Structures are given as C-alpha cells and as structure tokens.
Amino acid sequence: MKPDEEGFLFPVIDNDQCIDCGTCYKQCPCNSVKPEPVEPIYYASAIKDKESLLESSSGGTFIALAQWMLYQGGYVCGCVMNEYMKAVHICTNDIELVRKMQGSKYVQSTITECLNEANTKTSKGNLVLFTGTACQIAAAKKYIKNTDKLYLVDILCHGVPSPLYLKKYVSFLEEKHKGKLTKLEFRNKKQLGWGSEHRTYYEIEKNGKVKGFRPSLPAYFCSFFWGINLRISCYNCMFACENRISDITIGDFWGYWTYFHKKFPEGISINSVNTEKGKYMIEKINNQLEYCIPVSKDQAKGTNTNFFHPTKIPATRKNFYKGIEKMKYRDFIWRVYLDKSSRMKMLTSLYGRYMPKFIKGFRTNHKKDVE
Ligand SMILES: Cc1cc2nc3c(=O)[nH]c(=O)nc-3n(C[C@H](O)[C@H](O)[C@H](O)COP(=O)(O)OP(=O)(O)OC[C@H]3O[C@@H](n4cnc5c(N)ncnc54)[C@H](O)[C@@H]3O)c2cc1C
The missing domain is CATH 3.40.640 (Aspartate Aminotransferase; domain 2)
Structure with missing residues (x-):
C-alpha cells in the first residue's frame, strides 16, 4: 500500500515481479467480499x-x-x-x-x-x-x-480523508502555536458535548506547558463533514x-x-x-x-x-486535492471556505447562534477562529 497523488494509501503492483496472473484482483476484498442479505x-x-x-x-x-x-x-x-x-x-x-x-x-x-x-x-x-x-x-x-x-x-x-491532508493540518497547528501537538480529537465530548457538528479539540505542548484549543471552524473537520475530501472510492x-x-x-x-x-x-x-x-x-x-x-x-x-448509500460526491471534490504535495494547509482553508457551496454552511456555522432556530443548520458556541 503506497500513498497515491492525493496522499491516500492505495495498493501498488510491482510490475517487475508481476506475472499477470490476476490473483491480486481476485483477492481484493472489494472484488471478493460481497454484502449478502442480512436481517x-x-x-x-x-x-x-x-x-x-x-x-x-x-x-x-x-x-x-x-x-x-x-x-x-x-x-x-x-x-x-x-x-x-x-x-x-x-x-x-x-x-x-x-x-x-x-x-x-x-x-x-x-x-x-x-x-x-x-x-x-x-x-x-x-x-x-x-x-x-x-x-x-x-x-x-x-x-x-x-x-x-x-x-x-x-x-x-x-x-x-487523506493522511497527507491530516499531516499538513498537524504541521500547520504546530507552526501556528510554535509547539508540539500532543492530542487531536475530532469529537471531544468532555468540553463540547455530543453532536454531529464539529467538536475539534487539540492540545499543544510548549515550554513544558500543555494548552488546549477549541477552534470554532476548523477547515479540516468541515471538509470531512461536508464530504469534500474523502477517498474517491468512498463515494x-x-x-x-x-x-x-x-x-x-x-x-x-x-x-x-x-x-x-x-x-x-x-x-x-x-x-x-x-x-x-x-x-x-x-x-x-x-x-x-x-x-x-x-x-x-x-x-x-x-x-x-x-x-443506505455512500456519501454523495460534491462538485468541489474534483479539484480538492489538486497540487496537495506543494500546497500548504493554509491554501486548503481557502479552498474549503471560498467554495460557493461551502459559504452558506460556513456562515451558519459561525453565526448560527444569532439565527432563529428554524434556519439554524450548524452552529457553535465558542470563539470564532477559522483554521
Ligand atoms: C472516518 C469515520 C467516519 C464516520 N462516519 C460516521 C457517520 O457518517 N455516521 C455515524 O453514525 N457514525 C460515523 N462514524 C462512527 C462514529 O463516529 C463512532 O465511531 C461510532 O459510532 C462508534 O462509537 P463508539 O462510541 O461505540 O466508539 P468510539 O470510541 O467513538 O469509536 C472507536 C472505534 O472507532 C474506530 N476508529 C476510529 N477511527 C477510525 C479510523 N480512522 N478508521 C477505522 N476505524 C476507526 C476504532 O478502531 C474503534 O473501533 C464514523 C467514524 C469514522 C472513524
């Protein structure tokens, strides 16, 4: 399994050793394990x-x-x-x-x-x-x-999402806080309760001290939640x-x-x-x-x-990982939030608490720091 151009692990065939017997295709779980009817x-x-x-x-x-x-x-x-x-x-x-x-x-x-x-x-x-x-x-x-x-x-x-994308997020957080990321949770209940909305919490160790952060709009989580950064086969x-x-x-x-x-x-x-x-x-x-x-x-x-069915592929997915090798995580933030379909979701995320209940789609109750 080797990272592909988007950073996802993908099976790779060594053509020097391959005798073209097709066993790998037959053995691949996606070709050989079929969902059977269950009750x-x-x-x-x-x-x-x-x-x-x-x-x-x-x-x-x-x-x-x-x-x-x-x-x-x-x-x-x-x-x-x-x-x-x-x-x-x-x-x-x-x-x-x-x-x-x-x-x-x-x-x-x-x-x-x-x-x-x-x-x-x-x-x-x-x-x-x-x-x-x-x-x-x-x-x-x-x-x-x-x-x-x-x-x-x-x-x-x-x-x-892609492991390379996460790696970029981790480096971004460490550079931003000039410390070492020691904990990263996407569904932290202790501070933020249970919910489908993002609950990102992370801890940075710096000069022997550990400090916790709760970003209100992490692009990493939002791009996952909105389904724009999944492995192409997931769709x-x-x-x-x-x-x-x-x-x-x-x-x-x-x-x-x-x-x-x-x-x-x-x-x-x-x-x-x-x-x-x-x-x-x-x-x-x-x-x-x-x-x-x-x-x-x-x-x-x-x-x-x-x-019932896999996550639907949004139009934004097409170019989401384009150029990932050379991109900084900061560039992804704009890729996530400047997208037309994400804009409304972002606004409701940030300002949801000021909106009447019936139009609240997605809200947070803490500081507004986009990252
Ligand atoms: C990538 C991902 C997508 C999900 N999408 C949905 C969803 O759309 N709807 C929904 O209802 N629930 C989803 N879940 C599952 C949900 O968040 C909980 O993990 C699940 O309900 C189990 O909860 P728990 O309280 O029993 O255990 P928890 O303690 O929350 O879960 C731990 C379990 O998750 C496994 N796990 C954690 N991360 C990964 C990973 N990256 N790859 C493989 N296994 C992992 C651990 O091995 C362990 O078995 C998703 C989880 C993951 C990791």
Whole structure:
C-alpha cells in the first residue's frame, strides 16, 4: 500500500515481479467480499460508565465490546493516533492501548501490520475483536484465516480523508502555536458535548506547558463533514448499504429524538446486529449498558444516510486535492471556505447562534477562529 497523488494509501503492483496472473484482483476484498442479505436487529445503547461514555464518540458500544473481549483473554484491533499523529490500526490486549482506540479519527488508517498480527493471533487460537471501517472489515474477513475466533465490528462510515491532508493540518497547528501537538480529537465530548457538528479539540505542548484549543471552524473537520475530501472510492462504497458485512455495525443514533423525546448530551449509539455472533456479543455486554433498547429499522436509520448509500460526491471534490504535495494547509482553508457551496454552511456555522432556530443548520458556541 503506497500513498497515491492525493496522499491516500492505495495498493501498488510491482510490475517487475508481476506475472499477470490476476490473483491480486481476485483477492481484493472489494472484488471478493460481497454484502449478502442480512436481517439485522437494531438497538439503541449507551454504556453505564460515564468516563468511558465521555471518551467515546457515540454511546460507547466499542469500549463495552473491547472490555468484554479483553475479559475473555482475547485481543482487540482498532485505530489509534501514534506519536506522529498518524492513524494506525494496532492489535493489543493492553487496556491502556485499547482506550486510545476510543474516539473517531477522521482519516484513513493503516491496517497492514494489524491484519498480520490478527491473523497470527487467531491462528494460535486467540479470540480477536477486529474493528474499523467496512472496507477494513472486508479486508479482515478475506485475510484472517481462522474466522471462528474472529469478531467483526464496523463503524458506520461516512468516508475517510487523506493522511497527507491530516499531516499538513498537524504541521500547520504546530507552526501556528510554535509547539508540539500532543492530542487531536475530532469529537471531544468532555468540553463540547455530543453532536454531529464539529467538536475539534487539540492540545499543544510548549515550554513544558500543555494548552488546549477549541477552534470554532476548523477547515479540516468541515471538509470531512461536508464530504469534500474523502477517498474517491468512498463515494462509491459498496459496503455503505443495509446488508452489512460485519457482526455488528455501530454508529451515532441521530434518530434518537423520534424514539426517546429526550436529549442525550453524552451520546447514544445505534447498533445494527447483523449475525448470530453479533447477537451473542450484544447479550454479553448487556450488563455494561445503561440502555440497550430494540428500535425499528426506520428509527435506527434516521438521518444516517450511510446506512443506505455512500456519501454523495460534491462538485468541489474534483479539484480538492489538486497540487496537495506543494500546497500548504493554509491554501486548503481557502479552498474549503471560498467554495460557493461551502459559504452558506460556513456562515451558519459561525453565526448560527444569532439565527432563529428554524434556519439554524450548524452552529457553535465558542470563539470564532477559522483554521
Ligand atoms: C472516518 C469515520 C467516519 C464516520 N462516519 C460516521 C457517520 O457518517 N455516521 C455515524 O453514525 N457514525 C460515523 N462514524 C462512527 C462514529 O463516529 C463512532 O465511531 C461510532 O459510532 C462508534 O462509537 P463508539 O462510541 O461505540 O466508539 P468510539 O470510541 O467513538 O469509536 C472507536 C472505534 O472507532 C474506530 N476508529 C476510529 N477511527 C477510525 C479510523 N480512522 N478508521 C477505522 N476505524 C476507526 C476504532 O478502531 C474503534 O473501533 C464514523 C467514524 C469514522 C472513524
């Protein structure tokens, strides 16, 4: 897997070694793992433990499943930000590392090493919980031989931005604050509550002191949320449909209002339980959950369009990454905000709180610093 011209990891064939047998095409998960019809059961859930809930992006289904897996003596595979602020998948049985998997990292993560480890662990008879985007689950399904020991959980995915774009954002923040970025969260609930709007929070270490920042309009998040910087294949994702390929799919329960008629300031998950293994897992974590309530398909899906189809490609995507190698992150800010279709979204983001409720699309309650 090598970065392409937009900075996304892409499989590359070594033409000097290639014998033109076509096996790589046949083995590619996108050509060989097809979504089959499933009859999912949907549950709305939130974990009891408040600290775990606040560290999670939604209702904490992931950490509940991970804790159950560790308790069984198994391993958990998931995405962490490493010390260079790169998103990588790791396979571990260390709870401290598993906690770092909590929270959504809005970028394509690297899974190659992790897949190898998960394969080795399962072949030695260990249980493994593999979590990630649906395309990563397809890779795990295809690559890991001992599927009896394997539990698969996909996060309901909108698409992933380029690792090179994130790298530019990280350098920009470090140059701006003249320090080292030590934490970057896209869905920080502790300071900013649960919501679909951006909740970016980061910490910079400078002269031995750590300071936290909450930008009100980070172009990085907005370009993700508005779907203008996703990997080109995400707009055509064959796994973004009702027939999920994992045991459980977890997402944000944005449709909660029609069901509960109350707010969930700390977050609530929607779980699509797709297989018998999935049902077994949900039963096993029931004691960790405050709610685990069956909901109908329509309520479950609510406004979560990625349950039905991939994110639609906006016109802005065409040139979004053009020239990325030479561009500075600052240039992207203008690319995001000067775009005609983004302008209205940006205005409502910044000034939403002054608008009547019915035209508020997107609002923030803190300082206006565009970055
Ligand atoms: C790129 C991306 C797009 C998403 N889009 C949507 C969406 O459109 N609608 C929706 O309802 N939910 C979406 N989610 C999922 C949602 O934000 C929560 O991650 C999910 O509901 C699980 O929440 P949780 O509280 O159980 O666990 P959390 O602790 O929030 O999630 C941790 C899990 O996310 C995985 N993860 C984190 N970052 C990545 C990554 N870059 N690549 C692969 N796996 C990752 C971890 O491995 C772990 O399994 C998205 C998440 C990501 C990472």
